[in-house]
Amino acid sequence: MENSIISIQNISKIYKLYDSPIHRLKESLSIKKRKYHKEFFALNNISMSISKGEIVGLVGKNGAGKSTLLKIITGVVSPSSGDVSVEGKISALLELGAGFNPEYTGIENVFLNGMMMGFSREEMEEKLPSILEFADIGDFVHQPVKSYSSGMFARLAFSVAINVDPEILIVDEALAVGDLKFQLKCMEKFNDFRENGKTILFVSHDINSIKRYCTRAIWINQGKIEAQGDTETVCDRYTDFLKYGDDNLKKPVFGKVPSEIRVLNKEIVGFVESVSIINQTNKQITEIQNGESFKVKIDFMMNQEDIDIVVGVAVHTIDNIYVCGLNTLLDKMKIDYNKGRNTIYLNYSDFNLLGGSYYFDVALFEKNAHVPIDYKAQICDFFVKAPYVAEGLCILPHSWSMKG
Incomplete structure (x- = not known):
């Protein structure tokens, strides 16, 4: 991409896993170069490009490879293969303590971090007042950081990261730290970065935060890019994956009747043959x-x-989750059918479900809608694409007013 500020081509990161320390020693001493390790791909042939001014959200489960990718971009870790190109100064907030020496004082660590980012001591001395004012940890700046609480540590790290005017800001689950007052300061600074067109890589397990702030999303799963593109769609697909990925969640078998429902002999009476979704141009979707x-x-x-x-x-x-059930009895519609094949249409207008995957159950009942003649569970699944304008399952009709 022409305006690419971060370019990643075919990146892989492989770690060697040994069952025991003796295997590591045996491998190092093996004359025949015998392998005693297993290869674990933290990242597996990943390619992506991030343009200047983009706010890109990274989503994925713990261990998916997000932090490894960020460490490679920042130069903390070297890739096993592939190429990384970064144009511009990076400021990164990775895991707590990255880049800090616990034996140094807060001020010494400020200068250490500045040196690691390429700033001279004179430049950091100019930035020091704004860093200390933002961190607001008082006289503790003259104490070794090993004596800091986790909140104080995070405040100083965040203050350094956002007060060195980077072209690229990387935030890994550390946007809001400390007390409410400091969180508000963090959010104001983050918004300033967005409004000034800075490039931001934002990692969070809060999917709504990704939707709220990011112009694009990338989903990483088991070291590979599962999906990237439109923020709402990628996040909703990822949320669906989390629901399916739960070992305790059992997806209903296609067409299986729920155990509590007694079905009449459908071969004698009738059965649901097929279900499809048709748009306004009569295309199946x-x-x-x-x-x-x-x-x-x-x-x-x-x-x-x-x-x-x-x-x-x-x-x-x-x-x-049961969202909505409709039937012709509740809507007072009598069905006139013929022996053989028949078709009926259920028309939805202004469908207001929020983004994600859903499915239809369809059934034929006797006249009281109590006993099903045929019940098809999960006979037709579909995905709703929706902008981030509400949270939950649906958008209820509403309006706002300052007057009662």
């Missing part, structure tokens, strides 16, 4: 834009024509 109108097409077969039936449709989230 699997992605729905928040606010879009569409219809659910339900094809069903009936082997009898002398009983009254009810059609029901339920929406569930990917982790099985």
